[in-house]
Amino acid sequence: MQRRDVLVTTSGMAAAALAGCLGSGDNGNDPSDQAGTPTVEAQTDRAIVVSNAGEVTGEPDLAVLDVGVEARGGSAGAVRNELSTRSEELRGALLEYGLDEDAITTNRFDIHERVDRQQMEADGVRPDSEAATEEYTYYQGQHSFTVEVSEIDDVGAVIDTAVDGGADQVGHVTFTLSDEKRAELREQALKQAIEGGRSEAETIADEIGSSVVEATVIDASDGQVSPVRREVAYAGDAATEAPQATPTTTIESGEVTVRAQVRIEFAME
Numbered sequence: 025m026q027r028r029d030v031l032v033t034t035s036g037m038a039a040a041a042l043a044g045c046l047g048s049g050d051n052g053n054d055p056s057d058q059a060g061t062p063t064v065e066a067q068t069d070r071a072i073v074v075s076n077a078g079e080v081t082g083e084p085d086l087a088v089l090d091v092g093v094e095a096r097g098g099s100a101g102a103v104r105n106e107l108s109t110r111s112e113e114l115r116g117a118l119l120e121y122g123l124d125e126d127a128i129t130t131n132r133f134d135i136h137e138r139v140d141r142q143q144m145e146a147d148g149v150r151p152d153s154e155a156a157t158e159e160y161t162y163y164q165g166q167h168s169f170t171v172e173v174s175e176i177d178d179v180g181a182v183i184d185t186a187v188d189g190g191a192d193q194v195g196h197v198t199f200t201l202s203d204e205k206r207a208e209l210r211e212q213a214l215k216q217a218i219e220g221g222r223s224e225a226e227t228i229a230d231e232i233g234s235s236v237v238e239a240t241v242i243d244a245s246d247g248q249v250s251p252v253r254r255e256v257a258y259a260g261d262a263a264t265e266a267p268q269a270t271p272t273t274t275i276e277s278g279e280v281t282v283r284a285q286v287r288i289e290f291a292m293e
Contacts, residue, residue, distance in 0.1 A: 086174055095107045095164070135164070137163055179277075198251050221286055221288045241287075
């Protein structure tokens with residue numbers, strides 16, 4: 025997929041741009057001018073500006089998922105201790121599966137004070153009662169991890185390991201690219217965008233009886249990677265009865281899209 029925008033400029037615009045880039049002045053003392061050799065500025069009084077996009081897709085080689093544990097108790101200390109114990113169990117299960125330590129990092133840790141107003145209302149207790157508020161106050165916390173899986177086929181097994189290791193929640197799974205593959209696909213997209221831009225410029229120049237001399241400005245700062253996101257939506261206590269056989273989780277990945285955008289200014293004869 026390619027998108028192209030084209031602008032043809034005249035009346036010395038390309039010459040002015042080149043003069044600024046090359047640092048030439050307007051005092052008439054340029055040695056090339058004195059020698060009678062025409063410079064690019066002198067040869068060019070028209071330019072074509074082309075915007076073009078290149079797009080490449082590829083199989084992901086990195087998956088990122090969120091898993092975590094939750095706790096509830098009568099004090100912040102009790103919740104902290106439970107989170108510490110259960111998060112270590114979860115982390116240990118993932119390490120035992122074979123993940124590297126640096127592939128498991130804390131994403132979120134929090135403990136909040138809460139008031140169970142629904143239970144208070146069910147018990148017929150006035151919510152503005154100070155004693156009642158203290159009685160129905162509890163603490164809730166969570167410790168979630170970001171887990172990176174470099175083997176895409178292992179994603180389902182890692183989810184199963186997390187659940188069996190005590191995870192209370194598993195969030196979405198993002199299929200994306202490692203730094204190496206991202207750079208490789210971006211290079212392909214850039215080549216596609218530049219080749220398409222030059223072809224476009226040459227076609228336009230030919231139509232107006234001119235020809236492309238060279239590219240004077242290239243801006244390749246724009247681009248994006250579009251990962252694939254899958255929702256897992258697991259929460260603890262989802263099943264009340266154990267199944268007859270333990271199923272295996274399977275997550276389909278899909279292709280990741282890398283897009284590169286270039287803006288090229290070509291000088292014309």
